[in-house]
Structures are given as structure tokens and as C-alpha cells.
Amino acid sequence: MVYNISLYICLAIFIIGLVYKISRWFFLNVSADSKKTDASKRFPSAIKGIILTIFSAKFFVLVKVFFLDIIFQRKIFKENFFRWLTHMLIYGAFMLLLLMHALDNFITSSLFAEYSPTINPFLFLRDLFGALVIIGLCMALYRRFILKSPRLKTNSMDNYAIIILAIIMVSGLLLQSTKIGSWSIYSQMVEDYADSTDPEDIKPLTTLWVKDFGIVSPDIKAPFDTEIIEQGREIHEMSCASCHSRPQWAFVSYSVAKAIKGIALGLDKARIHTLFWYIHFLACFIGLAYLPFSKLFHIFSSPLSLLANSVMDKKESGPANIATRQALELDACTHCGACTSHCSVGIVFEEIQNPNILPSEKIQSLKRVVSKRELGEIGLRLILDGTYMCTNCHRCTDVCPAGINLEDLWFNVREDMFQGDYPEFSALSPLSFYRGLMRDAIPQDDYKRPLLQARESIAANCKLMKDQDKVAILTPVDKELQGSMLLSDQASTFSNCFGCQTCTNVCPVVANFDNPKEVLGLLPHQIMYSVGLGIKDLAFGSNMLWDCLTCYQCQEQCPQGVKVTDILYELKNLAIKNAYKD
Amino acid sequence: MKYSFFLGCNIPARLKQYEFSSRAVLGRLGVELVDITDFNCCGYPLRNIDFKASILSSARNLALAEKENLNMIVLCKCGFGMLKYADHLMKEDPSLKNEINTILKKEGLEFKEGVEIKHLLTVLYHDVGIDSIKEKITKPFSELKIATHYGCHALRPSEIVEFDDPVNPTLFDKLVEVTGAESIYWQLRLDCCGAPLFGSNDDLSMDLTEKKLSNAKESGADYLCDACAYCHMQFDTVQGMISNVRGGNHLLPAILYPQLLGLSLGIDGDTLGLGMNQIDITSIKGFLLE
Numbered sequence: 001m002v003y004n005i006s007l008y009i010c011l012a013i014f015i016i017g018l019v020y021k022i023s024r025w026f027f028l029n030v031s032a033d034s035k036k037t038d039a040s041k042r043f044p045s046a047i048k049g050i051i052l053t054i055f056s057a058k059f060f061v062l063v064k065v066f067f068l069d070i071i072f073q074r075k076i077f078k079e080n081f082f083r084w085l086t087h088m089l090i091y092g093a094f095m096l097l098l099l100m101h102a103l104d105n106f107i108t109s110s111l112f113a114e115y116s117p118t119i120n121p122f123l124f125l126r127d128l129f130g131a132l133v134i135i136g137l138c139m140a141l142y143r144r145f146i147l148k149s150p151r152l153k154t155n156s157m158d159n160y161a162i163i164i165l166a167i168i169m170v171s172g173l174l175l176q177s178t179k180i181g182s183w184s185i186y187s188q189m190v191e192d193y194a195d196s197t198d199p200e201d202i203k204p205l206t207t208l209w210v211k212d213f214g215i216v217s218p219d220i221k222a223p224f225d226t227e228i229i230e231q232g233r234e235i236h237e238m239s240c241a242s243c244h245s246r247p248q249w250a251f252v253s254y255s256v257a258k259a260i261k262g263i264a265l266g267l268d269k270a271r272i273h274t275l276f277w278y279i280h281f282l283a284c285f286i287g288l289a290y291l292p293f294s295k296l297f298h299i300f301s302s303p304l305s306l307l308a309n310s311v312m313d314k315k316e317s318g319p320a321n322i323a324t325r326q327a328l329e330l331d332a333c334t335h336c337g338a339c340t341s342h343c344s345v346g347i348v349f350e351e352i353q354n355p356n357i358l359p360s361e362k363i364q365s366l367k368r369v370v371s372k373r374e375l376g377e378i379g380l381r382l383i384l385d386g387t388y389m390c391t392n393c394h395r396c397t398d399v400c401p402a403g404i405n406l407e408d409l410w411f412n413v414r415e416d417m418f419q420g421d422y423p424e425f426s427a428l429s430p431l432s433f434y435r436g437l438m439r440d441a442i443p444q445d446d447y448k449r450p451l452l453q454a455r456e457s458i459a460a461n462c463k464l465m466k467d468q469d470k471v472a473i474l475t476p477v478d479k480e481l482q483g484s485m486l487l488s489d490q491a492s493t494f495s496n497c498f499g500c501q502t503c504t505n506v507c508p509v510v511a512n513f514d515n516p517k518e519v520l521g522l523l524p525h526q527i528m529y530s531v532g533l534g535i536k537d538l539a540f541g542s543n544m545l546w547d548c549l550t551c552y553q554c555q556e557q558c559p560q561g562v563k564v565t566d567i568l569y570e571l572k573n574l575a576i577k578n579a580y581k582d
Numbered sequence: 583m584k585y586s587f588f589l590g591c592n593i594p595a596r597l598k599q600y601e602f603s604s605r606a607v608l609g610r611l612g613v614e615l616v617d618i619t620d621f622n623c624c625g626y627p628l629r630n631i632d633f634k635a636s637i638l639s640s641a642r643n644l645a646l647a648e649k650e651n652l653n654m655i656v657l658c659k660c661g662f663g664m665l666k667y668a669d670h671l672m673k674e675d676p677s678l679k680n681e682i683n684t685i686l687k688k689e690g691l692e693f694k695e696g697v698e699i700k701h702l703l704t705v706l707y708h709d710v711g712i713d714s715i716k717e718k719i720t721k722p723f724s725e726l727k728i729a730t731h732y733g734c735h736a737l738r739p740s741e742i743v744e745f746d747d748p749v750n751p752t753l754f755d756k757l758v759e760v761t762g763a764e765s766i767y768w769q770l771r772l773d774c775c776g777a778p779l780f781g782s783n784d785d786l787s788m789d790l791t792e793k794k795l796s797n798a799k800e801s802g803a804d805y806l807c808d809a810c811a812y813c814h815m816q817f818d819t820v821q822g823m824i825s826n827v828r829g830g831n832h833l834l835p836a837i838l839y840p841q842l843l844g845l846s847l848g849i850d851g852d853t854l855g856l857g858m859n860q861i862d863i864t865s866i867k868g869f870l871l872e
Contacts, residue, residue, distance in 0.1 A: 344591050344622045344623040345628070346622065347623075348628065348635045348638065350638060350685045350688070351634050351685070352632055352635055389631075391591035391623050391627055393591035393595050394595040395594075426630075427782060429628070429630035429631050430778055431627045433777065433780055436781030436782075436820070439784070451783070508774055509790075512786065512789050546782065549779060549790070550629075550778050551734035551773070556737075565739070569630065572630045573632060573633050
């Protein structure tokens with residue numbers, strides 16, 4: 001009763017959840033482009049795309065990906081053998097358990113007429129698969145909590161997945177162990193199947209079962225009479241053997257049953273196996289109901305992402321299908337951390353502690369951005385900063401076992417966030433080179449906007465810069481600026497400047513303009529003066545700072561040994577830091 | 583001669599021909615390369631934003647190479663400059679070194695003495711040597727005029743990068759000439775390619791690139807030769823964009839040095855990834871003496 005009610009409720013939640021999650025792939029907008037298409041276009045376009053792919057040569061690609069990447073998990077295998085083994089144990093053995101044991105009414109019994117869960121090979125295999133899943137779970141715990149790979153993050157969803165699987169496995173194991181020794185179940189079985197229920201008639205069978213089948217009887221104990229055992233064996237062959245193999249084949253449960261033999265009678269009286277049975281099936285059903293909302297949803301979404309990415313490319317696939325795929329990809333992430341462990345800038349997280357730098361955390365944040373959760377200014381800016389702190393080296397995309405095209409995802413979300421209210425200062429660095437290469441994919445106004453926004457937002461704090469004459473009020477030198485320039489090699493050399501303007505004269509950027517002051521605000525030597533005088537507004541506010549090529553001509557040729565380029569680098573760092581403060 | 587091979591971020595993602603041609607050429611010249619897959623960003627792109635983060639990135643790479651007890655070959659000049667700079671600072675500033683090492687120790691790494699950081703060109707020039715390269719040239723170029731582009735971050739700041747004479751460098755010219763090509767003199771040869779500003783100020787960046795290309799062409803070059811990931815993307819991909827955006831006829835195709843050297847060593851164009859350049863350079867084979 002409880003079993004059926006809870007099964008149907010959980011199954012209903014599971015199906016509703018599945019439909020809800022899948023429908024979101026057609027509604028969620030990951031990029032600005034995807035906003036141009038809606039579900040009414042995306043759904044038919046996806047169906048059309050799937051049909052066209054299946055009836056084309058690409059079908060063979062799908063088959064190949066299905067076997068190599070989904071069943072065999074080639075990508076994890078290449079990335080890290082330990083992780084591959086862990087995942088194969090958990091997923092492979094769990095799938096086998098699901099098919100052979102959980103769905104035995106539908107699958108196993110229709111394939112094998114003789115099927116009974118208590119005979120071999122099923123008795124042995126069930127324990128074997130269970131043991132393999134448990135080993136896999138222990139390996140996962142080891143990786144996440146003992147090995148502690150650098151920058152691998154474990155979140156509540158990762159813990160949930162391990163815990164729910166552990167509960168299912170351990171409760172199943174204990175259920176089996178307590179059933180092996182259970183006197184009450186044995187007595188019930190005898191009542192149901194034996195020809196006689198007279199204790200004296202049954203004694204030989206019971207003796208055999210105590211000796212060979214692990215039953216803990218209240219009165220029968222070793223030593224056993226061989227004759228009685230032989231009599232018992234006859235009854236056993238007649239009434240029990242067709243459904244019961246020896247429990248030793250369930251090697252893990254049997255070991256546990258043996259270990260708890262001393263308290264087996266007490267446990268049996270307390271009907272402990274009923275408790276484990278409830279825990280076992282309820283954990284299974286709760287796991288099922290919550291599956292669409294947990295990271296275990298990747299059982300569906302990751303294979304789909306692998307399949308979709310194997311046959312889609314930027315040029316051929318329409319924007320509607322790309323929009324759907326990107327929404328699906330957000331669900332396909334298993335938070336396994338492969339991307340983070342290969343991330344080119346992952347190490348930066350140790351210095352700039354914004355978790356959004358790490359791709360595995362970035363995608364979690366993107367899920368929140370895309371589902372329009374309230375993140376606040378700080379939250380949004382951290383995500384934008386994190387997404388821009390990326391050299392587009394493509395490694396995350398290459399290693400992702402779910403086949404997610406992370407690089408495209410970063411690019412699209414970044415562009416979308418760029419059109420928001422907050423400046424992104426990292427845009428004023430060579431990190432923008434990749435965006436430059438992609439400029440044809442971005443509308444022209446949208447392309448320039450974040451670059452201007454970042455410059456203007458820094459300059460907005462530098463009031464003196466806006467003053468045409470730049471007349472500074474005579475005040476004592478501001479030592480704060482000079483004191484904060486400690487990072488690079490001999491930044492304090494600015495004080496050696498004697499005003500020869502060589503830096504400005506050799507600067508190729510200055511030389512590029514007829515009226516450089518108008519475009520650049522200040523020239524390199526003027527910036528050196530400003531630092532000498534400690535005038536922050538001038539040191540931070542000019543375009544020159546952001547238009548510096550860092551070609552080191554100025555520094556190389558300075559007769560006074562002023563580290564002009566390094567000072568400009570340092571000023572850029574400080575200007576950005578100050579702009580964040582404001 | 584055994585080195586760890588530092589590719590950086592751009593080459594594996596966008597400039598595989600630089601990796602392919604370098605491996606082919608170095609293999610032919612008896613240089614053994616060891617791949618350290620754990621290498622990360624050199625730190626160069628982060629320097630505008632957070633100096634310490636950029637030093638940390640560099641230092642991690644240096645510590646990884648040191649762990650393997652291998653000197654390093656860098657292909658990109660910006661990466662080379664950054665690693666040299668970080669190496670210099672780590673040696674000069676004990677408190678910075680301490681601070682960085684505290685972070686690196688979390689993953690079992692440490693910057694101790696550092697390793698020698700070499701650019702592809704300095705390995706070819708100093709370690710392999712012009713003479714041994716010359717012996718292996720089987721198909722020299724003739725009548726080919728090359729505008730040799732040195733690249734800022736290899737040359738300057740000279741006391742840190744120690745690449746060549748910053749005012750009158752000759753190393754790259756000699757390497758170009760060993761292939762039989764002529765390395766012409768051109769006024770802007772030591773200037774910046776414009777790449778550091780591409781993406782953040784495209785107009786200015788393109789101005790500088792265009793100027794250099796016109797100057798090289800006016801000076802009689804048939805091709806421009808470079809040996810840096812950023813410079814090459816600028817002279818190849820971005821040059822293509824300049825032609826689209828601004829029109830004009832200043833097309834001067836750029837070839838990576840290992841592609842040039844590889845051809846004269848008799849390595850075929852496919853191995854050197856000639857076809858992977860954005861601007862077609864396959865006609866350079868016409869300058870090879872059979």
C-alpha cells in the first residue's frame with residue numbers, strides 16, 4: 001500500500017519534473033541571439049533538426065558518440081583514469097541494478113522464465129553490482145574529500161547525489177543481510193511452501209538451512225547430525241532449491257549477515273528488515289522524484305548534449321537550435337570539475353578569490369543568471385568579472401565529459417551581460433583579443449559599448465581630467481598614490497624623471513595622432529609628472545593609460561632609468577581597483 | 583637538448599600551425615620537447631588587471647618546469663616576456679617569492695632556483711646554432727625578401743628579457759638569412775604589431791598594424807616573418823579584417839618563422855600547416871630552389 005502510493009506519487013513528480021525541465025530548454029534565453037527566437041520557433045525547429053539528422057549521414061556520428069562517449073565515456077577515460085573508473089562503477093553498475101533488479105518485473109522475468117531474485121546468477125549479480133556501486137561511491141568521496149584536487153569545489157548537489165545513492169545501496173545491502181539470517185522470514189516461507197508445518201517434520205530442513213543458508217534459529221545450533229542434514233537436503237531439493245541458491249553467493253550481504261549473527265535474533269524480532277525495506281524503496285522513490293531537479297538529471301541531459309554537439313556547428317545550425325542547445329547545456333553540467341582542473345586561468349582564483357573564474361562554478365552562476373534569479377549588483381558583477389577572466393584557450397570545452405561547448409556559452413553570456421548596467425574593466429586588457437577576433441559576430445554598437453563604458457566609468461572618478469586647463473590647486477604632494485605603487489620592479493623610479501619627454505617622443509601611440517593630447521588626454525611624460533606630484537585624477541584618468549601598447553619603447557629609451565611602462569601597468573591596476581571601490 | 587614546451591593559450595586553440603611547424607623543425611634539428619599538460623596561462627593578459635595574479639600564473643608554469651627539471655621553450659613572445667619578467671621579480675623580491683610559493687605549495691609546487699626560459703628563436707640561434715641549421719638546409723630560398731618582425735616583448739625591457747641588442751638586434755635576421763632569404767631593413771621593424779590593443783581599441787590597433795605592413799611592403803618585402811602568437815594573429819587574421827573594414831591594398835602575407843625554416847629544411851607544407859594561415863602563403867614555395 002505505502003509502496004504503491006509512494007511509487008505513483010514519486011513517479012508523477014518525476015514525470016512532471018521531466019516535462020518542466022525539458023520545456024525550459026525551449027524558453028530559457030542564454031544569449032542575446034536566443035531572445036530573437038521563442039518556444040514556438042525553437043520546438044518545431046528542434047524536432048525538424050532531429051529528424052533531418054537521423055535521416056542523414058550524421059546518424060552514424062550519433063551512433064559512434066552513443067557508444068564511445070555515452071556508454072564507454074571516452075572523454076572521462078582520456079581525462080583521468082581514476083575518475084573514469086569511479087564513474088563507470090557508479091553509473092554502469094547502477095544501470096545494471098536498475099535493469100536487472102529494480103525493473104525485474106518488466107525486464108528480467110520476461111527474459112528469463114526461471115527468474116527469481118534469490119537464485120543465481122541474479123543473487124550473485126545483485127550483490128556484485130551493489131558492491132561495485134559502493135566502491136565507486138567511496139572513490140568519489142575519496143576524490144572530493146581526501147584527495148582535494150586544487151580548486152575542485154564540492155557543492156550541496158554533489159553531496160546530495162552521493163548521499164542518495166549511498167542510502168539506496170547501503171539500505172539494500174542491509175536489507176539483504178538481515179533477510180539472510182531472518183528466522184521470521186524463514187518461518188513464513190516454510191508455512192507458505194512446505195508440505196507440513198509440524199516442527200518435527202521441518203527440523204531437518206531447518207538444520208540444513210542453519211548450517212548452509214545462514215539462518216539463525218532460536219534453538220537449532222551446531223553440531224549437526226549428518227543424517228538429519230541429509231533428510232533436510234531431500235526436503236530442500238523438493239521444496240526450496242528451485243528458488244534458492246546458497247546465500248554465500250551474495251558475498252557482501254552474507255559477510256555482513258555473518259558478522260551480525262550474534263544479534264540476528266534480536267534484530268529479527270524488531271523486524272529490522274522491514275525498516276530497511278522501507279528506507280530502501282523510499283530512498284529509491286525520493287531519488288526518482290527529485291531526479292529532474294538534482295544533478296542526477298544529467299543522466300538525460302549530458303547524453304543529449306554530447307549527441308547535439310557532435311552534429312551541430314556554428315555555421316550550419318540555425319539560431320533557434322543553438323539557443324535550445326545552450327539552454328540544455330546548462331542542465332548537462334555534472335559539476336565534475338574537469339573544466340576547472342584544466343582551466344588556464346584557474347590558478348588566478350588563488351589570488352583573486354572570485355569563484356566565477358573557475359569554469360565549473362561559472363556555469364552554476366550562469367544558470368542563476370539565465371533563470372533570472374535576483375543576484376544583486378555585486379553578484380552580477382562578480383559573475384561578469386569571472387566570465388571575462390578567460391583566455392579562451394578552449395581547454396574546458398575540449399575536456400568536458402558532457403560535451404558542453406563551454407567557450408561558446410561563456411562568449412554568449414558575456415556579450416549579453418555586457419549590455420547591462422555594469423562596466424567590465426578587464427575588457428581593457430589583452431583578454432579582449434578574442435572578442436576582437438569575434439567582432440563580426442557582434443553588432444557594431446554592442447561591440448564598442450562595453451569598452452567605452454569601462455573607460456568612462458574609470459574616468460568619471462577623475463574630475464580634474466575633465467577640466468580643460470587641468471589646473472591643480474596647490475596642495476602638498478599626495479603620498480598615498482606613490483606609496484601604493486609597490487608591485488612591480490622599481491616603480492618608484494618615476495621620481496627620477498627630469499622631463500626630457502623621450503618617452504613621449506618614442507611612443508608609437510603618440511606618434512599615431514596629429515593631435516595626440518586631444519585623443520590621449522595626457523602623454524606618457526605628463527603621466528610620470530602626475531605620479532611625481534601624486535595627482536591621482538590625472539594619473540588614472542587619461543586615455544593614454546588604456547591605449548598603452550606595453551611595447552616598452554619608453555622604458556627602454558628613458559635616459560633616467562624610469563620604468564615608464566611598468567609604472568603605467570601599475571597605474572592601470574590601481575585605477576581598476578579604485579574604480580571597483582567607487 | 584631537451585626542453586619543456588610552453589604553448590600558452592592561443593596556439594593550441596587558434597594557431598595550431600605554429601605548434602605543428604615548431605615541432606617539425608625542432609624535431610629535425612634534434613631538439614627534444616616534453617609536453618607538460620598542466621601548464622596554464624602565462625599571465626600576460628592579466629597584467630593590466632592584477633599584477634600579482636599574472637606573476638602567480640607565470641610562477642606556476644616555472645615551478646612545473648622546475649619540478650621536471652627542464653628548461654623551457656616558449657613560442658609566443660608576449661608569453662616569453664611575461665615569464666622572464668616573473669622569473670626576474672621572483673629572484674629579486676624574496677617577499678614576493680615567499681608569498682607566491684605559499685600559494686604554489688598548496689598543490690605541491692615551488693619556485694626554487696627557476697629554470698632557463700628560452701624563446702624558440704634563441705634556442706635555434708644559441709643552442710642549435712646557425713651552422714648546424716645551415717648544414718641541414720636542403721632547399722634554400724632565393725630572391726625572397728623578408729621583413730623580419732622582432733616583437734616588443736622579446737626585445738624589451740632588454741635587461742630582463744636578454745634576447746638580443748634592443749636597438750640593433752640581428753639574431754632573427756641571421757635566422758631568416760640562413761634559409762637563403764634576404765632579411766631586408768625596414769624602418770618600423772622594431773615597432774609593435776598592434777595586437778596588445780586589439781579588442782580594446784581596434785582603430786588604434788589597426789592603425790599601427792597597417793603602418794607596419796605598408797612600411798614593410800614599401801621597403802620591398804615579399805612576406806613578413808614573425809615568431810609570436812599575438813603578432814602572427816595580428817598580421818594574419820587581423821590583417822584580413824583590416825582589408826575587409828578599411829579596404830586598401832597593403833596585403834603583405836605573414837609567415838611564421840618555423841614555417842619558413844621548415845620549408846628550407848625540406849619539410850612539406852602540410853606538416854608545417856601552411857594552409858592553416860588565414861592569408862594564403864603557399865605561393866612562397868615558388869621561391870624555393872629545387
